[in-house]
Each structure stands twice: as structure tokens, then as C-alpha cells.
Amino acid sequence: MELQKDSPKEECGVLGIFAPGEDVARMAFFGLFALQHRGQEAAGLAVSDGQVIRLQKDVGLVSQVFDPQTISKMEGNYAIGHTRYSTTGSPSARNAQPFMIDTQYGTISLAHNGNLLNAAELRTQLMQQGVGMSSTSDTEVMIMTLACSKGDTWFDRIRDAIQHWVGAYSLVLLTRDQVFAVRDPWGFRPLSVGMLPNGGGHVAASEFGALRTLGCVACREVLPGEIVSLSDKALTVYQALKPQSETALCTFEHIYFSRPDNTWGGRNIHQVRQQLGSNLAKEWPVEADVVIPIPDSSIPAAIGYANESGIPYNDGFIKNRYIGRTFIEPTDSLRKQGVALKYNVIMENVQNKRVVMVDDSIVRGNTTGPLIQLLKQAGAKEVHVRITCPPIMYPCYMGVDMGTREELIAAKSTTPEICQLVSADSLAFLSLQNMMAAIGTDKGYCNACFTGRYPLPVPVGITKNGFELPIETQQGAAKL
Numbered sequence: 001m002e003l004q005k006d007s008p009k010e011e012c013g014v015l016g017i018f019a020p021g022e023d024v025a026r027m028a029f030f031g032l033f034a035l036q037h038r039g040q041e042a043a044g045l046a047v048s049d050g051q052v053i054r055l056q057k058d059v060g061l062v063s064q065v066f067d068p069q070t071i072s073k074m075e076g077n078y079a080i081g082h083t084r085y086s087t088t089g090s091p092s093a094r095n096a097q098p099f100m101i102d103t104q105y106g107t108i109s110l111a112h113n114g115n116l117l118n119a120a121e122l123r124t125q126l127m128q129q130g131v132g133m134s135s136t137s138d139t140e141v142m143i144m145t146l147a148c149s150k151g152d153t154w155f156d157r158i159r160d161a162i163q164h165w166v167g168a169y170s171l172v173l174l175t176r177d178q179v180f181a182v183r184d185p186w187g188f189r190p191l192s193v194g195m196l197p198n199g200g201g202h203v204a205a206s207e208f209g210a211l212r213t214l215g216c217v218a219c220r221e222v223l224p225g226e227i228v229s230l231s232d233k234a235l236t237v238y239q240a241l242k243p244q245s246e247t248a249l250c251t252f253e254h255i256y257f258s259r260p261d262n263t264w265g266g267r268n269i270h271q272v273r274q275q276l277g278s279n280l281a282k283e284w285p286v287e288a289d290v291v292i293p294i295p296d297s298s299i300p301a302a303i304g305y306a307n308e309s310g311i312p313y314n315d316g317f318i319k320n321r322y323i324g325r326t327f328i329e330p331t332d333s334l335r336k337q338g339v340a341l342k343y344n345v346i347m348e349n350v351q352n353k354r355v356v357m358v359d360d361s362i363v364r365g366n367t368t369g370p371l372i373q374l375l376k377q378a379g380a381k382e383v384h385v386r387i388t389c390p391p392i393m394y395p396c397y398m399g400v401d402m403g404t405r406e407e408l409i410a411a412k413s414t415t416p417e418i419c420q421l422v423s424a425d426s427l428a429f430l431s432l433q434n435m436m437a438a439i440g441t442d443k444g445y446c447n448a449c450f451t452g453r454y455p456l457p458v459p460v461g462i463t464k465n466g467f468e469l470p471i472e473t474q475q476g477a478a479k480l
């Protein structure tokens with residue numbers, strides 16, 4: 001049962017560690033905890049002791065997939081890990097990551113964040129070569145491409161394989177005695193590396209927060225097109241693919257995905273979100289008595305809106321942080337409560353008040369209305385909804401679960417129509433210009449889900465579960 005709020009669903013979190021003399025599996029476990037917000041469907045860890053790679057993965061949260069016994073059996077100095085939200089392939093155990101295979105060069109394991117746009121084409125090519133597939137994930141396509149690549153070393157083979165990949169990938173690769181971190185030339189998804197104290201090795205992770213959790217210093221991003229080999233000395237960094245003349249960092253890292261302590265495109269997420277709220281107040285002011293956020297991602301933006309407008313900030317909702325994704329289906333009567341299972345209103349803070357409800361985004365539009373209803377039931381006189389990004393009108397093909405236009409309420413309805421549908425007293429979206437002004441640049445970011453202008457050609461018919469329901473790809477037929 002999914003009780004997530006209506007925001008874009010996260011892609012994934014990846015982690016890689018090389019730490020001689022350390023209990024790497026235990027370190028990776030805590031690193032994955034720091035990346036749990038990036039994916040809650042499945043978690044996995046592969047650890048090598050220099051000879052054998054051991055793998056543990058399953059559906060569920062990090063705390064559900066691992067226990068002390070499992071961790072204690074995963075000895076070694078090299079590890080990669082993954083927290084998954086599915087963007088290609090269904091959320092079943094067979095699509096959990098990391099993937100691991102035996103190749104003619106030894107065992108390898110791969111964990112990936114993003115979405116390969118030419119995965120269907122590559123999958124067909126691999127199958128025509130006689131390569132069998134056991135999952136519906138593009139990550140399996142990537143690891144099989146690696147297994148079939150040319151070169152004397154894994155470094156060479158990675159360099160060869162990535163020439164064939166088109167799309168978004170920030171990945172970590174584990175061999176028997178090496179850990180690599182690789183990022184696509186557009187830089188869609190985040191990936192950073194940091195050094196463990198006292199020359200104790202290196203860590204790669206989707207977010208700086210995970211690096212800091214493990215005590216890393218001297219953290220830096222893996223730059224678009226780079227292959228980085230982790231070591232206990234200096235990092236080996238190789239610019240394998242020429243970065244695109246204009247990078248395409250995902251704007252949604254600022255709006256929703258990243259933890260507020262992360263840095264993205266050189267800007268602290270919390271500060272950017274406060275500025276988004278401030279710009280929203282300037283662009284869409286309203287007379288009201290209180291500004292409330294939808295916790296947790298909208299808190300900094302609501303603070304920004306309140307500071308700019310002079311309207312007092314307060315908590316309006318209390319989120320049940322522990323319900324998350326549960327595999328226990330609710331009873332019918334509980335299901336009817338919908339978002340009320342996840343959010344409770346602090347009645348005293350909204351009763352008889354004109355409320356500004358700040359949220360990060362509206363995707364399908366299925367939770368905004370119920371949240372407004374909860375506020376009105378608690379006695380709010382008016383509810384004015386303010387959103388910190390423009391209307392999402394186009395699907396994302398680069399690793400975020402916004403797969404079809406039919407799913408997107410803003411692709412089907414105008415803002416006044418959405419306002420009416422959700423029974424808000426007013427509704428306004430931050431303009432693209434003011435969103436980018438809060439981020440501090442108008443270049444280097446992907447905004448395709450707002451504008452329909454994709455940074456690279458998108459194959460016709462690509463869908464999240466494309467490998468499960470075979471599709472006709474018409475590569476290059478729909479250049480947007």
C-alpha cells in the first residue's frame with residue numbers, strides 16, 4: 001500500500017565504499033540509511049573481501065532488508081549499496097539492486113540511479129547475441145553491456161560500455177577488488193565522492209549527507225562524464241565522456257528529492273527552498289493569517305514564504321513518519337481515510353484562520369484535495385495553495401516516476417480547473433523564471449517536465465514497465 005504524498009517519486013540512492021581495515025558492510029548499512037529517502041521499495045548491498053562478492057537485497061526498507069546476522073556475514077573492504085524506487089521495471093524483488101553477475105573477467109556488481117533511454121534497443125541487441133535477461137530493469141542491461149565490453153581492465157571496459165549508453169546514470173560498480181563511480185555526461189542525477197579521515201579510503205554516494213554521515217572530508221561531485229576509481233590514496237579520476245556543452249541537472253533535486261543538508265549544483269538545498277518560498281510570496285501574495293508547510297520537504301519554502309510575506313509561520317500538519325510504505329493492506333474503512341492515515345491537523349493552529357498551504361509540487365493531484373479537506377474540517381476559513389515549482393505537464397524519462405502525460409493533472413487541466421477540483425480558495429504555481437532565480441542560474445538544469453524541452457531525444461513509447469509489456473521503440477522518431 002502506498003501512502004506517499006503526491007510529489008514526484010524518487011529515483012534511487014547509490015553508495016560505494018572502499019575502506020581498508022574497516023567493517024565496510026556496517027558502514028554501508030548506515031550510509032544507506034542516510035539515502036533511505038531516495039527510495040523505499042527495495043534495498044541491497046554487495047560486499048567484496050577481495051576474493052568473493054556477497055550480495056543481500058530484497059524489497060523493503062533498509063531496516064527490513066538487513067539485520068545484524070546478515071551484516072556480520074558480509075565481510076570485506078569494498079562495497080556498493082542501493083535504495084530503490086522503480087523507474088524502469090516493476091517494484092519486485094527481481095528488480096532490486098545491486099545486480100551481480102559472473103563474467104569472463106570475474107564477478108561484478110552494479111547499482112544505478114537514473115534511466116537509460118536506449119535500454120530497450122540495447123536489450124534487444126544483447127538478446128540477439130544470446131545474452132539472457134532475468135529482470136525488467138535497465139540496470140541489468142547496463143551490467144550485461146559491461147560484461148560484453150572490450151578492454152584489458154575494468155576501467156577500459158567501463159569506458160567502452162558507456163559509449164553505448166544514452167540517458168541518465170549515476171552508478172557504482174563493484175569488482176572483486178575495485179569500486180568505481182560513474183556519471184553520465186549530462187549530469188542528470190547526483191553523485192559525489194568524499195575521503196574517509198586519515199587516509200582510510202573513499203566513499204561515493206548520491207548525496208553529501210551520506211558522505212558526512214560516514215565522516216567523509218574533502219567531498220566533491222563526480223563531474224558529468226567522469227569515471228572515478230575509489231582508493232585508499234588519491235582518487236583516480238578520468239574524464240571518459242566529454243560533458244555536454246550544457247549540463248542537465250535535475251531541478252527536482254532542489255525542489256523535492258534531496259535532503260535539505262545536501263548541496264546540488266553548488267547550492268545548499270535548504271537555502272534554495274527558502275528562496276523558492278520567498279519568490280513565491282513575491283509572485284503570488286495573498287491575505288492570510290498563517291503559513292503552513294506540507295511536511296517535510298515544504299518546510300523551508302513555507303518559512304521563506306512567511307518571512308517574505310510577514311504572515312506568521314506555524315505547523316498545520318503532523319506527519320506520521322513511521323507509516324511510510326507498508327506491506328500491510330489497510331481495512332476498507334481505513335483506506336477511505338486516505339491521507340488522514342498519514343497526516344493529522346493541529347486544529348488549534350488553523351481553526352478560523354485563512355491558511356496559506358505551501359507544497360513543493362502537484363503531480364497527479366490526488367492528495368492536495370484531501371489535505372485541503374482536512375484543513376477545512378479542522379475549521380480553516382480559507383485555504384490558499386502555493387506551489388514552489390511550475391505546473392508539471394510533461395513526463396520524465398530520466399529516472400523520475402512521471403511516466404505519462406495522462407497521469408499529470410496539469411497536462412489535462414488549467415490552474416483554475418485544478419483549483420476547483422481540489423476545492424482550494426486559490427491556487428498558484430511559481431513561474432519557471434522565479435524558480436530558476438531561486439536556484440541562482442538559468443543554465444545547466446533540466447526543466448523538461450515543465451517545458452517539454454528534453455535535453456536529449458526521447459524514444460517514442462518508452463514506459464516504466466516497458467520490458468514487461470514489450471514496446472516498439474522508434475529511436476529518434478520523436479525528437480522533442
Ligand code: SF4
Pocket residue numbers: 008188249250251252395396397398399400446447448449450
Ligand atoms: S524532466 Fe523533470 S524530473 Fe526529470 S530530470 Fe528533468 S527536471 Fe528532473
